[in-house]
Amino acid sequence: MDRQQEFVLRTLEDRDVRFVRLWFTDVVGALKSVALAPAEVEYAFTEGLGFDGSSIDGFTRIFESDMLLQPDPSTFQVLPWRGEDEQTSRMFCDVKMPDGEPAAVDPRYVLQRSIDKAADLGFTCYLHPEIEFYLLKADLEERSDPKRMMHNPEPVDAAGYFDHVPGGVAQDFRRHAVSMLEQVGISVEFSHHEGGPGQNEIDLRAMDAMATADNIMTFRTVVKEVATLQGYYATFMPKPFGEHPGSAMHTHFSLFEGDVNAFYAPGAEYQLSTTARRFIAGLLRHSAEITAVTHQFVNSYKRLWGGGEAPPYVSWGHNNRSALVRVPLYKPDKAGSARVEYRGIDAAANPYLTYALLLSAGLRGIQEEYDLPEAAQEDISQLTSHERRLLGHSPLPSTLHDALGVMEESEFVAEVLGEQVFESFLRNKREEWEQYRVNVSPFELSRYLGAV
Numbered sequence: 001m002d003r004q005q006e007f008v009l010r011t012l013e014d015r016d017v018r019f020v021r022l023w024f025t026d027v028v029g030a031l032k033s034v035a036l037a038p039a040e041v042e043y044a045f046t047e048g049l050g051f052d053g054s055s056i057d058g059f060t061r062i063f064e065s066d067m068l069l070q071p072d073p074s075t076f077q078v079l080p081w082r083g084e085d086e087q088t089s090r091m092f093c094d095v096k097m098p099d100g101e102p103a104a105v106d107p108r109y110v111l112q113r114s115i116d117k118a119a120d121l122g123f124t125c126y127l128h129p130e131i132e133f134y135l136l137k138a139d140l141e142e143r144s145d146p147k148r149m150m151h152n153p154e155p156v157d158a159a160g161y162f163d164h165v166p167g168g169v170a171q172d173f174r175r176h177a178v179s180m181l182e183q184v185g186i187s188v189e190f191s192h193h194e195g196g197p198g199q200n201e202i203d204l205r206a207m208d209a210m211a212t213a214d215n216i217m218t219f220r221t222v223v224k225e226v227a228t229l230q231g232y233y234a235t236f237m238p239k240p241f242g243e244h245p246g247s248a249m250h251t252h253f254s255l256f257e258g259d260v261n262a263f264y265a266p267g268a269e270y271q272l273s274t275t276a277r278r279f280i281a282g283l284l285r286h287s288a289e290i291t292a293v294t295h296q297f298v299n300s301y302k303r304l305w306g307g308g309e310a311p312p313y314v315s316w317g318h319n320n321r322s323a324l325v326r327v328p329l330y331k332p333d334k335a336g337s338a339r340v341e342y343r344g345i346d347a348a349a350n351p352y353l354t355y356a357l358l359l360s361a362g363l364r365g366i367q368e369e370y371d372l373p374e375a376a377q378e379d380i381s382q383l384t385s386h387e388r389r390l391l392g393h394s395p396l397p398s399t400l401h402d403a404l405g406v407m408e409e410s411e412f413v414a415e416v417l418g419e420q421v422f423e424s425f426l427r428n429k430r431e432e433w434e435q436y437r438v439n440v441s442p443f444e445l446s447r448y449l450g451a452v
Contacts, residue, residue: 004073005045012038012089017078021090022049022069023217025107026057027424028296029350031217033090034069044071048096053103057428067103069093075214080183081225092214104418107352108210114356114416115209118363123255123262125359128189128206128339129216132247132347133223134240135170135198138233146233151442153240155198156232163193169232170200177202177226184222186215195308196244206252209359213351216249238295238346239303246303246310247347251355252328253362254339255279264338270318270327270375271338280325280340281372282365283358284314287324287344289410290357291396292403292429294345298436301399303346307381311343313393317376324396327375344396353417353425360416401433 012020020036022044034051036044048068055065075092082088095106102109118125135156142148156169165171174191181188187205194201202223204215220236227234239246255262255275265273272280295304304310309321317323326341345354364370373392380393388395397403404426407413414422 001042001045002073004076005042008045008073008076008091009042011076011078012041015078015087017087017089019082019086019088020071021079021088022071022093023090024069024093024095025217025350025352027105027107027350027353027421028057028428029107029217029348029352030057031221032056035088041071044069045073048100049093053095053105057424066098068096068098068100070096077184077218080180081222081229090218092217105420105424107350107356107421108213110417110421111210111213111352111356113418114359114363118255118359121363121366122257123363124257125209126206126254126256127209127212127355128204128252128254129212129351130201130203130248130250130252131216131219131236132194132199132201132249133234133236134196134247135173135200135227136233136235136240138231142233146235149233153235155196155241157193158197159193160197161193161195165193170198173226173230173232174200174202176230177223180222180226181219184218186218186222194245194247196241199245199247206254209355213355216351236347238297238300238348239306242302242306245308246306248303248310248343249345249347249349249351250341250343251345251358252339252341253279253358255362261335261338263340264335266335272327273338275366276338276340277372278365278370279362280316280327280365281370282361282363282368283325283340283342284316284373285365285370286357286361286410286412287314288394288396288403288406289413290354290361290407291344292400292407293353293357293413293425294349295400295403296349296429297346298400298432300346300348301397301403304344304396305398309343311380312396312398313380313388314396315376315380315393316372320376320379322378322380322382323376353421357413357416361412364412400429400436404429404433 021033024032048070053065053067071091071093078089095103097103137154159165178188189203189205191202223234263276304312311324315323316325318327319329324344
């Protein structure tokens with residue numbers, strides 16, 4: 001037994017933790033959980049915990065359903081919102097097959113493969129996500145069944161970007177959420193009110209890719225728990241309001257070779273190294289192919305193509321917030337801060353699959369020496385269609401149906417995700433599209449029922 005496992009077992013005893021929740025995700029990133037008695041944790045470390053994989057969306061077929069959860073002791077944390085009386089902890093798990101081999105369907109394993117590929121090239125990837133969400137008013141019944149809010153979701157305030165509202169609901173919420181995040185070991189860089197009423201943003205400090213993906217899953221849980229405790233409801237739905245901005249998960253990427261930032265080159269244009277330029281080129285070339293993952297819901301495309309700061313065209317720019325990939329200009333002469341920001345991720349994306357694909361796209365650009373086009377200097381959203389075509393700013397898919405069609409033809413995405421995740425994801429999303437395609441919306445009823 002290693003030291004991390006010993007630490008977990010000792011902490012469970014010393015703090016009288018009553019329940020241990022084992023967390024993992026399905027193919028679209030929905031969090032799954034099973035509670036384990038502390039006395040069973042040592043056995044789970046060595047032998048794993050068996051479960052029915054055929055009951056998890058995208059995992060396996062009914063005749064090969066036996067799978068194992070192997071807790072990762074490095075992810076152990078006591079959950080502060082459960083109180084002191086019956087303390088509960090959690091660990092993320094790797095999903096294994098009965099023979100102990102990693103399960104190809106595990107989104108965490110998909111990301112680990114991309115991390116290993118980066119390591120083989122001498123790189124460690126660090127990610128810094130900026131996560132947006134809406135805070136809504138909700139009574140007890142609505143908090144337990146969010147569908148009750150569907151006809152009239154109501155933000156908790158009417159504030160806007162960076163607004164300071166003394167005694168405001170969102171301000172108090174963010175303070176409690178940040179405090180709870182720090183209690184579970186997630187460091188927050190800053191938080192603020194976003195552009196929409198009731199919309200907030202909390203930015204996490206840069207961590208390695210796997211820790212960041214795990215932190216995002218924990219972040220979503222913490223935000224929802226704090227909202228419930230305060231009598232509200234938090235949603236990461238990409239576009240809950242047609243007239244207000246959607247919620248994104250802009251993410252900053254940097255590659256390090258040991259202690260050296262591989263993206264920094266003093267004296268080069270924008271201080272960008274050749275490695276950074278090729279990484280950006282990889283993100284751009286494969287962006288359309290991965291859009292179905294970075295924007296995995298029907299609603300995602302109402303954010304992507306709904307105006308605001310969502311970037312629907314393939315482009316990059318230096319400090320240009322209308323571009324899909326942006327090179328920030330916060331500390332241009334500080335080597336450690338050199339990074340690129342991918343703005344084409346919405347708040348509901350599966351972080352494991354999303355980061356696996358984006359990291360792999362950047363690495364492909366480095367390995368195959370992709371050329372980077374000219375940076376966009378203008379506000380791309382204000383250009384005409386003809387001007388965008390002349391400048392080479394091609395559009396991303398405009399619907400989930402179109403995105404799935406592009407993804408289906410992508411050898412790159414199939415290779416990164418693996419055959420089983422690739423097929424399971426496509427199957428899940430095709431079903432969503434078919435349900436959406438035949439649904440008659442309130443808009444259609446109100447517009448056409450009495451008009452024709």
